[in-house]
Amino acid sequence: MKEASYYTVRAEQTVQCGLCPHGCMLRPGQTGRCRVRRNDGGRLIADTYGVVSALHMDPIRKKPLYRYFPESQVLSLGSYGCNFRCAWCQNADISQCGTGRASGTRRIEPQEIVDRMLRSDSIGLAYTYNEPTVWYEFMVDTAGLVYGAGMKNVVVTNGFINKEPLDELLRVSHAFNVDLKSFSDAFYRQYTGGKLQPVLDTMHAIVSAGLHLEIAFLVIPELNDDTDLFVQMVRWIRRELGKDVVLHINRYFPSWKHAAPPTPIALMNRMKSMAGEELSHVYLGNVR
Ligand code: SF4
Structure with missing residues (x-):
């Protein structure tokens, strides 16, 4: 244990x-x-130290990271659990369960994962699929080995982590994709069970540490599609993080417990053009 x-x-x-x-x-x-x-x-x-729910080689663009070694592949792994409760979660089968699913699973040592990475053409490891910060000890132990081997650590997270553990993680990390779910604290409290400010603080700390940051914003009809609030959000990103931070505006599709219809494409395009007035790199995701 x-x-x-x-x-x-x-x-x-x-x-x-x-x-x-x-x-x-x-x-x-x-x-x-x-x-x-x-x-x-x-x-x-x-409880989930060494418990891996998924391990795949992915294009790094799938994280999504579009402006960090964009043509590369990255060995990606996840476990179980999450500190949020989003009804539209696309990975609820691993994020919304925990110790029960982990019991009886073979535990992997950090060095085993790193050895596998070194035998592949991956640029490093991506901690993803479920919320990796709740897998903290395994992620940091593994990331330390990856860092020591001169390879890259990529973290795909909701950003809901306290400052001290975050600072330790930043010391062995290279690039982050942070899922910014809304610019409303009320939204965070009602729909995720979390709070907005710690997520903003995390993004600030990533940029202050000189690490690469891309932000993912999933547009969910009638929940976080208010364009005035969206403009406030992109202005905050420009002012506090810089205009070169990448923003992915992602299209929502019904998933898990949330059945609202997909985000209208016209709204996605409108948001892209609004964000483009403030930021240099804005992409639409989940749009053919
Ligand atoms: S404080 Fe956060 S990480 Fe710790 S047990 Fe609670 S939900 Fe999990």
Whole structure:
């Protein structure tokens, strides 16, 4: 069992996780909102350490990263769990389950993954598919080996992580795709269970560290398609992160528990042209 990083022991063996802003307080036997960090007798355990749900070689453009070694392939891996609860999640089968799915699965050591990467034509590793920050200890251990081998670490995340663990992750990372779900804190609280400001802080920290950042924004009809708020968002990106940060405006399709019809193409085009007035690199995604 791998002990988790970033937690505090409170009274009567209760522990408080310090990895993400949820700050779950867990009594013995309880598991956090991400479903993969568990109080085992007063110790916080990273239950999915070494548990890989998917491992594929992908074009890096699929992450999506369009302006970071755009012609390359990257060995991509994920596990289980997420600290958000988005009803339209496309990977709910791995993100919305945790320890139960992980039990009995063969655990892989970081060096095994790195050896496989080194035998391939990958530029490094991408931590993706589910939310990788809830797999923190395995990701950081593996990323440290990748970094030491002179290869690249790519993180595809919702950005909902506390500053201290983020700073540690930034030291071994090269490029990020952050999923910015809305520019409304009310949206975050109602539809994801998270908050907006920590995600903005994460993007700020990535850019301040001099790392490559691309942002993905999924347009969900009637939930986050307000164009006034969208313009506020792209202006914030330009002002706080710089006009060269890449923005992907992605088309939504019905998925998991959300059945609204797909995003109208006309709206996607309108948003692209609005964003193009502020940012240098704007792309539409999931559009033929
Ligand atoms: S990482 Fe998981 S256990 Fe820790 S605070 Fe976030 S949701 Fe809770």
